[in-house]
Each structure stands twice: as structure tokens, then as C-alpha cells.
Amino acid sequence: MTTAAHADIEEILAALADDRDREALVHHDRRLTGGELADTVHRLAHTLDGRVRPSTVVALLAGNTPEAMAARYAVNLLGAGITQPHEGLSVEAQARIVDDVEAALVLVDAPHAAPAAEILDRAAPVDALGLGATDHWPDVLAESADAPAEPISGRARPGDIEQVRHTGGTTGHPKGITYTFAHHLRTAEVREHLSGFGTDGAGARLLVATPIAHAGGAIADRTLGGGGIVVLQDGFEPGTFLDALGRERITHTFLLPPLLYRLLDHPALERTDLSALRSVVYGGAPANPRRIAEAVDRIGPVLSQFYGQTEAGGISALTPEEHGKPELLETVGRPIPSTEIAIVGDDGARVGPGERGELWVRTGTEMDGYWKQPELTAETIVDGWVRTGDVAWQDDAGYLHLVDRVKDMVVVVGGHVYTSELEDVLMDHPGVRQAAVFGAPDTDGAEVVHAAVVPADPAPTGAELGDLVADRAGAMYVPREISFVQRLPLTGIGKTDKKRLRAELTG
Structure with missing residues (x-):
């Protein structure tokens, strides 16, 4: 029986299976159809069944590959959670994360076997399987080749952990941000307010060069579920990224502002065919108005800014039309309709219009808490309000202006x-x-x-x-x-x- 909490993964798999022959996922010279990806997920889920159980967490040591996406879908389908430390963390930090979640299993993507061996040498003993042939662990993909491809109904219960995203881990106790499967239900309620941020239907061709362990993965999920195509790159390199924009006729992408600036500074931008591009969403870090205006001028009226936090969910947006007004580039747009904001002074009281204070938000898509850190959770979420740690003010037209991170x-x-x-x-x-x-x-x-x-x-x-x-x-x-x-x-x-x-x- 399908659980409502896990409908998203099953909806994605159903969309893939409904149009089995369509191209769905591109990575280097590999092109997977919807049927191939769906079958891989179900075969892998059948093979992991019994090794992976609801309420446990699986660590995924991998990059932006089809195998990593298939593994996440299979694990979530079985009701277990995933944590995927991003590659920018040190070996020690990633080992600390594996220990922190008390991983029931570690899945290692074959291209990441060497660093994964170092990580697991430093972590507490844990069972591990390879996603592909490695010198260290059994190849679970090879084992799954003979497994049935018939669909498995989702095993997740609403309160089970779906994902733990670690935003820290460089020193001390890693800061894991926890989502349960019930988070999908809350996200679905506000999704209509996020239309255009990632995909707009079956014609979408999404380029992902940021980690699929973070925002890139969520946007890829929506694209695949909507009938679109996802093109994965191992990481961001401006020349390779620009080449893919033209060659793959990319319609949608997501970038952090520093990466967008590197595109603007690359000589290949002027000769890149951007005629298919419909949406460039940027966010995740402060954006400079002058450089964003330059991007609008050189790339076209396709930019949208999305301001949110991993802890809080979506907060505000600046539309492509609003990017045509230079004065609005000083803002992060207006709160999305499902988000309530308060700007609070040092005394805990709301400040007046135009005054600066810490931004508190109610989004309905906030995290379920910090992993194993109830005190920090209680400090961050107060009576349903998420304390963002951002200094902000709101103008008379409702636009939100970010000043800085409190800690910065x-x-x-x-x-x-x-x-x-x-x-x-x-x-x-x-x-x-x-x-x-x-x-x-x-x-x-x-x-x-x-x-x-x-x-x-x-x-x-x-x-x-x-x-x-x-x-x-x-x-x-x-x-x-x-x-x-x-x-x-x-x-x-x-x-x-x-x-x-x-x-x-x-x-």
C-alpha cells in the first residue's frame, strides 16, 4: 500500500515508467531512458530489502551520478533515510558524519572508491557495498542485475527519517538538518507557489552541476517527476557548463551566485548558444546587484532569485519580470504566499517597517530538527518560527532586504x-x-x-x-x-x- 508520506518517490518512478523510452538522465556519454532508471531503482530496492529498513539511515558516498540518484530512490523507497556528505568536506569530517548518523549501511559509488576507503578507515566499523565494481566492497549493482524490476510500494511512515543534510562537520559535532517523510506532505502544499523553480513540464531539460545531495537533487527530482530530462555534471567548471548549455539545449538550471559570476567571467559565454534557456534560478548565497544586472543583460530575462534556507525552506522570490527593475536587485524579492515573516529586534519584539532585525519565518516547509541536537533545535525553532540568523528589513512594497548573516x-x-x-x-x-x-x-x-x-x-x-x-x-x-x-x-x-x-x- 502506498503511503502518502512517500508519494513523491513513487510518483517519480511512475512518471519514468509511464514513458519508458524517453530520455531521462544524461551523464557524460551515458543516456538513460525512463524505463532503465526506474528498473534500476526497483532492482536495487529488491536487492537491498532486508539490509535496509525503515527508521535507519544509509550513508551515500557518491557524487552527481545516475547510480547515486538510483541509490537514494531505492533507499527511500524502503523507508530508510539517506545522508550524502558533500565532497567539499574533509575525509575526517565525512567520517564523523558516517559515525554521527550511526549508518546502518554505506553505499559507495565506484568513482569515489578511493576517498571512500579513507573515510571508512576513519569511521567506526560499518557494512559497505559498492555501486559498481571496486577493490573493497561487493558490487550491489551487479548483484541486483538478476533481481526483479517489478515496483515496490513505499515502506516509509510519515515520522521516519528521509534525509539528513549536514551543513557543517568541519569541527566538532556535525550539524545535521533532518527531514522526515512527512516533510514531503508539507512541501506539496506550497509547491504551487514555487512553480518555475526547476521545471515547467515535459519539455524541461535541467542542467545540474551543484551537488545532488542539496538543492540540485530536489530540483532534479521535480524535473524527472514532471517528464523532463536531467543532465548531470560531476561538478561546476564554467567552460564545461557553458558547453553543455548549448549542446544539450538546456532550458533550466540552478546556480549559486559565485558560480554565476564565473560564467560571466568566462570568454566562452559570448559564443554559447543560449536560445533554449528559459530559467536560471540562483540562490544559496548573497547576490551582488551589479553582477546580477550584468547577467540579465548578457544571458537574458530568464533569471529568478530564490531565497530560502535548509532549515527553513522557501522564504521569498524575485521573478524574471522583477529583474527588469534595477532597484529590486537590491532585494531578495517578496515572501512567497505560503511564508509568514517577522523581523525581530534584540529584545525579542518585532521592529517597525524599514528597521533592521533578525528574520524569523514560518514556511510550513521547515526542517524537522537538527540531528541529535535538541537544544540547538529549540533555540532555532521557537513556537513554530524559524530563526534564520539573517539580518533583514522589509520595505513598504513588501520586498525583503538582507543585510548579513548575524554570525558574519x-x-x-x-x-x-x-x-x-x-x-x-x-x-x-x-x-x-x-x-x-x-x-x-x-x-x-x-x-x-x-x-x-x-x-x-x-x-x-x-x-x-x-x-x-x-x-x-x-x-x-x-x-x-x-x-x-x-x-x-x-x-x-x-x-x-x-x-x-x-x-x-x-x-
């Missing part, structure tokens, strides 16, 4: 420096392609402001940028140090890695 504010002598604001000021200079701002301890116990800048040609001087900041934002915002770098380091999901940047530039 730099406390300097005389006040607070909001890093996102300073980054936007620096990027207003035509000689700056990207900028990242962070704080570092000073000798007197306060913090000082550091900035890393990726220059254009001709490059500005540090003095020019300091004068610009002083004029636009005031002396308090002028960085103590401005470092010119060739590229900003990114995390595994495509955000600017300020921890690594701080370590590299300040020691």
Missing part, C-alpha cells in the same frame, strides 16, 4: 560591519569581479575587517577601494587589509569558503 557581522571598535554590504560596495567598482569580506581578531580583542578581491583588468589599487568604501559606507567599513586573489575558494556546494579564505590570508 564583524564587531569593530565603534560598531558592526555587515560583510554583505561591504562586499556590494567593493563590487560596485568596475575593476572588481568578486569580493569576500571577513573579520579577524585584533590584538586588543576586537576584530578588524579583511577583504579579498578578484580584480578585473585593469585592476584597482587598494587605496582606490579604500577611498570608495570610505565615501560610500564610512571609515569604519574600510578594510584593514585588502588582498588581491585570482579566485575565491568555494565550499563543496558553491558558496564562498570564508573559513578557508581567513586561514589562507591571516594564518
Whole structure:
């Protein structure tokens, strides 16, 4: 009997099976039909049945491959949860995550066998199977080749864990964000407000170059369930990405702003055929208005901004039509109709219109809690409100303006420096392609402001940028140090890695 909590996976598989001969998934030179993918999932589920049970969690050590997607579907179909540490984390951090979820089983994608062996050497003993031939573990895909392809009804109960996404893990206890299968029911209720963010029907061709363990996977699911095609890339490289946009006649994609900037800075953009492109959704990190305006001008009126959080779900959106108004690029759009917001001061009371405070939201699609961290969950979700940790204000037209992450504010002598604001000021200079701002301890116990800048040609001087900041934002915002770098380091999901940047530039 199909459980309502698990309808999404079964709906995806049914959509694949209903049009068995259509192309569904592309990875390098491999092209899988809907029937091939659905059969792989069901055969794998039959083979894992008994090894994987509801309420347990399976660790998936894999990248953006068809095998990884099939494994996630099969495990969820059996009612178990998945955690897939993103590749940008260290071996030690990924081992800590495997231990943290008390993995009942580890599935290792064959191309990731070498790092997976290191990860499992550092983790507590756990059974592991290979998704393909490896030197270390039995090949469960080969074993499943003789299994039946007849559908398995979903085993999940609403309260069972469907996924644990770890957003930390570099130090201390990993911060796992937990979703139950009931989360799908809540998501379905607001999905109508998210139309266009990922797919718009059977003609969609989605390019995914960000980890399928995060937003890329959710958008891929919606595309496959809607009859579209998903093109997977192992990771983001601007030249390869642009080549796929034209060659595969891509209609939809999702990028974090730093990745979008790298497209704009790549010489191949001007000769890339973008005529099929209908939607570029960006989000997941602060976006610079000047560079977004450049993207609209050079890529076309296809950009949408989506602001949300893994903990909170969808919060607000800026439509392609609104991207035609430059003043709105300073915002993250208006709250989606299913989201309620409150902007709260330090005293816990709501602030007035135009005033800054911490953004609290009720979305209906919030997480079910932090894995094994009830105290942190209670601090983050208060009476149904998710404390986002973002400093924001709302204007009279209802548009939401993000100022900074509370934790990213730099406390300097005389006040607070909001890093996102300073980054936007620096990027207003035509000689700056990207900028990242962070704080570092000073000798007197306060913090000082550091900035890393990726220059254009001709490059500005540090003095020019300091004068610009002083004029636009005031002396308090002028960085103590401005470092010119060739590229900003990114995390595994495509955000600017300020921890690594701080370590590299300040020691």
C-alpha cells in the first residue's frame, strides 16, 4: 500500500515508467531512458530489502551520478533515510558524519572508491557495498542485475527519517538538518507557489552541476517527476557548463551566485548558444546587484532569485519580470504566499517597517530538527518560527532586504560591519569581479575587517577601494587589509569558503 508520506518517490518512478523510452538522465556519454532508471531503482530496492529498513539511515558516498540518484530512490523507497556528505568536506569530517548518523549501511559509488576507503578507515566499523565494481566492497549493482524490476510500494511512515543534510562537520559535532517523510506532505502544499523553480513540464531539460545531495537533487527530482530530462555534471567548471548549455539545449538550471559570476567571467559565454534557456534560478548565497544586472543583460530575462534556507525552506522570490527593475536587485524579492515573516529586534519584539532585525519565518516547509541536537533545535525553532540568523528589513512594497548573516557581522571598535554590504560596495567598482569580506581578531580583542578581491583588468589599487568604501559606507567599513586573489575558494556546494579564505590570508 502506498503511503502518502512517500508519494513523491513513487510518483517519480511512475512518471519514468509511464514513458519508458524517453530520455531521462544524461551523464557524460551515458543516456538513460525512463524505463532503465526506474528498473534500476526497483532492482536495487529488491536487492537491498532486508539490509535496509525503515527508521535507519544509509550513508551515500557518491557524487552527481545516475547510480547515486538510483541509490537514494531505492533507499527511500524502503523507508530508510539517506545522508550524502558533500565532497567539499574533509575525509575526517565525512567520517564523523558516517559515525554521527550511526549508518546502518554505506553505499559507495565506484568513482569515489578511493576517498571512500579513507573515510571508512576513519569511521567506526560499518557494512559497505559498492555501486559498481571496486577493490573493497561487493558490487550491489551487479548483484541486483538478476533481481526483479517489478515496483515496490513505499515502506516509509510519515515520522521516519528521509534525509539528513549536514551543513557543517568541519569541527566538532556535525550539524545535521533532518527531514522526515512527512516533510514531503508539507512541501506539496506550497509547491504551487514555487512553480518555475526547476521545471515547467515535459519539455524541461535541467542542467545540474551543484551537488545532488542539496538543492540540485530536489530540483532534479521535480524535473524527472514532471517528464523532463536531467543532465548531470560531476561538478561546476564554467567552460564545461557553458558547453553543455548549448549542446544539450538546456532550458533550466540552478546556480549559486559565485558560480554565476564565473560564467560571466568566462570568454566562452559570448559564443554559447543560449536560445533554449528559459530559467536560471540562483540562490544559496548573497547576490551582488551589479553582477546580477550584468547577467540579465548578457544571458537574458530568464533569471529568478530564490531565497530560502535548509532549515527553513522557501522564504521569498524575485521573478524574471522583477529583474527588469534595477532597484529590486537590491532585494531578495517578496515572501512567497505560503511564508509568514517577522523581523525581530534584540529584545525579542518585532521592529517597525524599514528597521533592521533578525528574520524569523514560518514556511510550513521547515526542517524537522537538527540531528541529535535538541537544544540547538529549540533555540532555532521557537513556537513554530524559524530563526534564520539573517539580518533583514522589509520595505513598504513588501520586498525583503538582507543585510548579513548575524554570525558574519564583524564587531569593530565603534560598531558592526555587515560583510554583505561591504562586499556590494567593493563590487560596485568596475575593476572588481568578486569580493569576500571577513573579520579577524585584533590584538586588543576586537576584530578588524579583511577583504579579498578578484580584480578585473585593469585592476584597482587598494587605496582606490579604500577611498570608495570610505565615501560610500564610512571609515569604519574600510578594510584593514585588502588582498588581491585570482579566485575565491568555494565550499563543496558553491558558496564562498570564508573559513578557508581567513586561514589562507591571516594564518
